[in-house]
Amino acid sequence: MELAPIDWTIIGAYLLFSVIIGLVVARQAGKSSQQYFAAGKNMPWWLLGISMVATTFSTDTPNLVANIVRTDGVSGNWVWWAFLLTGMLTVFVYAHLWKRSGVLTDVEFYELRYSGKMAAFLRGFRAIYLGFVFNVVIMATVSLAAIKIAGVLMGLSPVETVVIGGIVTVIYSTLGGLKGVLFTDFFQFFLAIGGSIIAAYVALNHPQVGGFEGLFQHPEVVGQLNILPDFNDPAQALGVFIIPLAVQWWSVYYPGAEPGGGGYIAQRMFAAKDENNSIAAVFFFNAAHYALRPWPWIIVGLCSIIVFPDIASMKEAFPDAASVAGDDMGYAAMLTFIPTGWLGLVVASLTAAYMSTISTHLNWGSSYLVNDFYQRFINPASSEKELVMVGRISTVLLMVVAGGLALLLQDALGSFQILLQIGAGTGLLFILRWFWWRINAGSEIAAMVISFVIAVYFQFFHGYTGLPELTGWEQVVIGVAITTIGWISVTYMVRPTSQKTLLHFYEVARPGGPGWQRVLDIAEQAGREVQVYKDEAWRVPQGIFCMVLGSVAVYGALFATGYWIYGRWILAGFITVVAVAASVMLFKAWRKLITIGPEDEELYE
Template identity: 55%
Template sequence: MELSTLDYSFIIVFFSIVLGIGIYVSKKSGKDSTEFFLSGRTMPWWLLGLSMVATTFSTDTPNLVTDIVRTNGVSGNWVWWCFLLTGMLTVFVYAKLWRKSNVNTDLEFYEMRYGGKPASFLRKFRAIYLGALFNIITMASVTLAAIKIGGIMLGLEPWETVVGAGLITVVFSALGGFKGVVYTDFLLFFVAMSGAIGAAYYLVNIPEVGGLQALMAHENVADKLNILPDLDNTQVLITLFIIPIAVQWWSSWYPGAEPGGGGYIAQRMLAAKDENHAIGATFFFNIMHYALRPWPWILVALASLVVYPDIASIAAAFPDVAENKLGHDLAYSAMLTKLPSGLLGVVLASLVAAYMSTISTQLNWGSSYIVFDFYKRQINPKATEKQMVAVGRISTVLLMVLSALLALTLQNAFEVFDLLIKFGAGTGLVFILRWFWWRINAWSEITAMFASGILVILLATTDLGDFLFAPETGIFPEWANYPFVVVVTTAIWMAVTYMTQPESNETLRAFYRKIQPGGPGWAKVVRNAEKDNVEIVKTDEKWSVPSGITAMLLGVALVYSTMFATGYWIYGRTTSALILSAVALISGALLIKTWGRMKENIL
């Protein structure tokens, strides 16, 4: 397809502004490691919240949603909608704890919560495991989406997209650090949302689709509209709804939705001015991420079923696309080729914005692990601030190169999503309980991490998977694969927890003194400290977790009802939309009241 002068103008202006911001903040960002990775811990909630939203709006996200909708309908999105529960738990329970910790990275937490060689090993291993391995896989998935967009919309070869998009992003990330990422995320958010909404409005109304009413009535779309899975289809109901809601949200580690907080979400909470700003940022992020942002992508995905009903029709329309890159996720890019001049430039700029926001965040976050938790901890404990910033910039470039090479071998965004979910199965409960149960130790986390990974590999590469879960001959139904990994992993790490020694009194008391987690899970530690005349309780405020869970449930009700109400307004189902809008208002009012009481306790 041909880009007009207007389209090129939008893209060039966008690139110029982003690079200008990176260059402008580079001097201050390079001052020391805290500035480079946390912007001096001075960020307001609204800027951090917008940054979180922009970061999780990547080039692979609309592709993933399109793949899900075309394959399993709108209700298929429960595989990631379920993580709202994790997000709200982070907002009202864990955000203030992370900000209290005052660590540079969430991995530094390990040597605060645990002690000895196991804690040191866990911190260093996770720095490489998450900062390099998982981070590279995640970025490769994002770059894969960029490759598909470049191939469909601009006729670019995969290597051309990788070099063009990656070079600008890595230069910007290495120069601007965390402050550059957050400042540009403010711009990227509005560009990305404008492009997504504009594309959805135009594409739903092209002649081939015929408008919203015609779309909803089309035979390829009508059976894809349900927000809840078909209650009569047990397999689909269990796989797409019951398992995500009952098990997946708390049991699996996934980037951006870690149980107990973590990753780049924790990085932004640690950069906040104070605990209230950390909570406000994560709450704003969850509302935008789940309640409003998915619908433009969903509408384009539904429209694509009319224009490109199957993969064969996509292949016929775009014969130059490599066979190993064909998939349902390609339909989003295919639909964008129908945009007019001007709007096409805005949408392309928005996709570039989405790509740069996510990749720059992943690069800065991953390199923070490598610098603080591996280089300074393992290689050069006496590293100067200048050396740490230099290593951060070098690791940024290396992470970008490795993820780009991996992207050239991948085929499908959903495959990567599924892999990451399964690899983290069974580990989530450890991340939740480690704050509130003194008996969790470093061996608990080490065991959970390795048990989960080994189980997934065994099920995927040996006859064990077929023996247990083959569709017709397996011992268990196919949908039990994920719960099986969770149950076995949990049983293993719980057994190891009781078989190994607890953390020392000194370690446990120091952690309690700093964080003040409270609750019955720490009662034994508090009693023992009192017997030894050691003061570790610094406040008389009552345990905030019960009210935090109440706020979490109200927040979940608010966001889900807003999300569903938005969908039903779009569908034209007025009665359902009005009822859910009322539920959203009531939930919001109750949440404001509950949050007011919690805020008084924090202050």
């Protein structure tokens, strides 16, 4: 299969359009680090929400879903569907807290929340750990997906894909900063959604598939259709459903679904014009991410089981990509049947998905390296022009390292499991640090180090110990248990954060709750006026109620869509009614949540 001139024209037009947007906003983005990394902190919810969705729709996402569907069936997607609970918690409990904090990055938060040299060390270390190490792994995973798709659709080698994709993306990413990313994400969102729908339509109409009827009756597909796992198989139910819903969502740090918010999701919150826009942006992201996008990917993954029943068949069909062939290549393999013209549009949509994610991670990672490492520790007196320049240099460096690592990875699902393990056990800390004064910088350092050491052990050394082999979910649970015990122990072993810092943080963020009562009591005994804080209603109980309703509404929309597609009308109709009822209740509960708090908005400033 070769791309026709019309296909290349469509792809080239999209790339040119992206560069033009970068050029248009480049001058404004270069004025200051706040413009470059936070788009002036004046963006509307709909633009930020769409950008979040576009960013998390990368080239590796449909590959990951196809991998899951081919190996564990539709129900296997619970390993990431469970993160909706994390997202809704961020929407209704943490989004307004992040916006109130007033920081440029979530790493800057550490010196707002903690005190002393340990807080400074944590900020610098976390900037390098997240901005460089962790971020590079994410971008390498995304680039791996691009390698597989380019190998199948264009016949490019892994090195050619990394070099070409890296150069184009770096040029675009360095021009416009976050504002350029947001504007291009807006168009990339619709292009990517359209491309995935075209891919699903073509896959269904493949002669070997025979539409929905042929797909759902095929013996190799029937067993893969269940939305809920087979509870008669405890191993599968535990791995893909029970552990994700009972443990994973609150305990594991994963980019885009961080417990308590963080990363590039927090970056978008900081860029919002106010708290309400921040909350609405994250809600739109979660609704679209979980309810709108998955089914076209799932359908393509199911169709690929019929056309390419095993990895050997994909290696035979695509010899240029044989070295990286795996179940996650099922999605790219099905794209080869898209006709000329439409194929160019789909490839452009995948290019958009790739560029959106990579550009976000480049800007986000660079913001850490510049704001939280270079300016904080290397040259505090640096000018805004210098900070932007350093940001652009670090952008190039991040892309080079990520491209090199991408050449060493093998499959999307394996990379997903590695990232889950690295963050296992840190999530509870990120949730509680806003509401429990005793958590300190030592707690965060312990959680980060312990979880990383455990991940390295399972990835590289466990096989040589002679101990029984563990499944992915067993490794995650063990990591969560050891890491949580470790950081809680260190919390009580390390000196608490200073009273001055704790009270200042409380005045800025206004988290509320019983976990801060001791801090307010000490301040009151010292003659500080804190009664206004004690009288303020706590938003968290109402926020959790909204979280539950939001989760029911989005899960309902997700499952109702699936059952409508399956042709199970009665069940689909019932779930649709539940989703609508939950949405109506959420609307009322959300309005009540907004009214909780002091009437004087100056108290938040």
